[in-house]
Amino acid sequence: MQKTLTKFLACSMAFPLTFGILLIGSARGAVAADAEDYYAPVTAEEGTALLGQLHDLITTTHRTYTRYADCKDPAIAQKTDPGPNGQLMEFYAHAELSSEWKSGASGTWNREHVWCQSLSNGLWGENGGGADLHHIRPTESRVNNARGNNKYGDFDSGNTVWYRDASDRQIAIAGYTKSGLFEPIDEAKGDVARIVLYVYTHYNTFENVYGTTNGSGQSYYFGTLKFTNVVSGKTEDDAIALLLDWHLSDPVDEIETTRNDAVYEIQGNRNPFIDHPEYVEKIWGEPVPDAAFHSAVVQIPADGDLSERLAALNRAISLYSGLTSSQRDVAAEDVERLRAAIDAYNDAVDAYNAQAEETERAALGAAGRRRGA
Amino acid sequence: MKKFFVFLAAAAMIICLAGCDKGNTQVDGTQSQNAGAYEQLNEMFTRSYASITVDVTDTFDGFSLGSSYNLIYSGEKINVSYTVERLRKVSLDAPLSGDKTTLVGEVLIEGDKTTLLRGDDIGLSAASLSGGLVFKEEYFRDPNLTSMYLRSDVADPDAFFGKAGYRDMHVDATFMDFFYKIVITCTAPQGNGAEIVLTFGV
CATH class of the missing domain: 1.20.58 (Methane Monooxygenase Hydroxylase; Chain G, domain 1)
Incomplete structure (x- = not known):
């Protein structure tokens, strides 16, 4: 596992950037073709049957579990979250962010658990869900702090969270906070929803999500996760309704597909809700008349x-x-x-x-x- | 003297037959309004035929159903073999792959009883085969009658056809001593178009 990752990192760093871009570009077609085959085992059409099959698929194909330390590697981050001018893409603000790792200094990036570590029922550690590249996203350090342990929610008249550079200049709005909640900007809401859905589907132990196996992961990676852990709402249905709303109002964008392909090459598994947005409604949505x-x-x-x-x-x-x-x-x-x-x-x-x-x-x-x- | 009367009687019979027979219908194809000619058609219609094939084509709303009945006569027995098309019903289970189904069977009718049934039962009985066409001059409108054919609109379909409600009827019959074929086109009581073809075997 580690050997594969090391090999990948060595290759990425050794090649000139331009050649690397060409390499990624030519590989993308193959990745897309692989992605088509990736879902061949999924035969269920909807509901819990589909949820269970997706759990089995993304856990059994998750060949390489990265470590939390890997998530701060600029080479990986540049591949998974490429921004303009060779920099990174700040997750919540969807704006350029320096790829230089400075251990969380202001104006530089940090590792954001979209599903907060403190809200994971102790599941997130140095491995497993707390270090899954589909889950961990680069955010500016003060944005990361502002999000803190706040649950996601919708509200009016919150405090604006600015993404600021090292000189404290306001670059872009990254979201809003109010009364223990964090609301992303509209362009990031779908991204958040699809990550939360991925984490829920993957790291719930298979009995919780109608699967049959936890794949190659260690048993302690898996447990019980509820949407209300991380999304505001009195009930799971409330939380699901919010996630559905965000998923539908902010469709899958290139930032997500790029990241999905890149992480797929590293880990071996994909975020099915990016490849097949319709799965979200088929599992959690109200049936829609044809x-x-x-x-x-x-x-x-x-x-x-x-x-x-x-x-x-x-x-x-x-x-x-x-x-x-x-x-x-x-x-x-x-x-x-x-x-x-x-x-x-x-x-x-x-x-x-x-x-x-x-x-x-x-x-x-x-x-x-x-x-x- | 006796020979003379015999000769006279024979001559009278020949004259009479000539008058009653097709002599009243012009052999050269010109029309005849002679009632005797129609009576001759009735006589011809009731002769013994070895078989009659009844082909019916029924059309309505873009559909066409064909059926064929072959009646074979043997003394008091009639063997009827049939192929009948019917529209199929629709169900929610699956779309129809074809709109029609075909029923095939055979019955043997002896006297008034059905003594054999093979294949699909369509309820044929001796009663199904009673009726007949009646040829009378007044039943036709502007007939074209020769020694070989009758082509005419039917002025009184009920009387000619023996069933009420059929209209817009036209008949095209070909014959010579025996009927060869009678083609009847009409509109059925419920509005569907029908073509009935009787083909006679001697």
Whole structure:
């Protein structure tokens, strides 16, 4: 494990930057292709079954567990969080940050546990979830302090947290604080949500998330994590609702995909909620009615030409067969309308078959005169 | 003297037959309004045929259902083999891969009883085969009747066809001593279009 990491670091630092960029660029296509195959074992469509399969996938493919010390290595940080001009990207402010490591001095970067260490039920240490590169992000030291142990939340009229450089100049807003809560800027909310969801899915022990294995990780990496540990809300549903809102309002961006590919090369696992944002709703979201199915149902003619009605029915039935059970539940009104249209069509079929039979009997009768002659 | 009466009777019969037979229908194809010719069609229709095939095509709302019944006569027995198309019903389980299904079977009718059924039961019985076409001059409108065919709109479909409610009927019959084929096109009582083809085997 360590050998692989050391080899990677040596290569990254040895090559000139320009060549390194070319290397990363050419490798990205291969990474993307690998990412497609990565999800091949995922067969579940939704809910806890999908959650369990994702847990199994990201833990069994997590070949290399980095150490917390690795997370401050500029070579790794430049690969995982590349900013403009060869610097880093400050996580909360989405602004350029010097890549030079100065042990947390003001205006330089620090290692941010998006899921705070103090809110991890003691799981985060020097290894495991507390050192997972999908989780640990570079933030400016004072921003890191301002976030502190605050839970994530939404609020009005909070205190602005500025990302300032070493000369104390305001560079960009990094978020807001109020009454024990921290609210990121809008552009970082989705990033936060997808990291929290990844950490929850990975580091909950498999029994908690409907999985079957904790993969190659040490048993003490895993435990019980609840969203309310790190997200404001009286209930898990409240916390999930906030995460869903942030996930949907701030879609996956290039900062996240770049990081996902880079960490994948180091650790061997991916953040599935970046690659497949739809998984979030399929696991935690309210089922959404299928728009195509709804459209197909409302387009079924109430009466008129029977062959046109059959074509419309077949279209709707075909889409219905592709719906998940949850989608069928949420589209109950459309399903009921479809059933009624089917019943009406079948009544018309009965009538038409009866007409055809009546004409055939009349024709047979016409031919039958001979018997009585 | 006796021979003379025999000759006279034979001559009278020949004249009579000539008058009743197709002589009233012009062999050269010109029309005849002679009622005797229609009576001759009725007689021709009731002759013994070895078989009659009844093909029915029913059309409605973009669909077309075809059926074929083959009636084979043997004394008092009628063997009816059939292939019948029906529209299939739809279910929520899966889209229909085809809109029609085909029923195939065979029945043997002896007298008034059905003594054999093979394949799909479509409820055929001796009663299904009673009825018949009736040819009368007044049943037709602007007929084109020759010694070989009758082509005409049907003025009184109920009387000609033996079933009520059929309209817009047209008949095209070909014959010579026996019927070859009778093609009837019409609109059925419920509005579907129908083409009925009777093909006679001697």
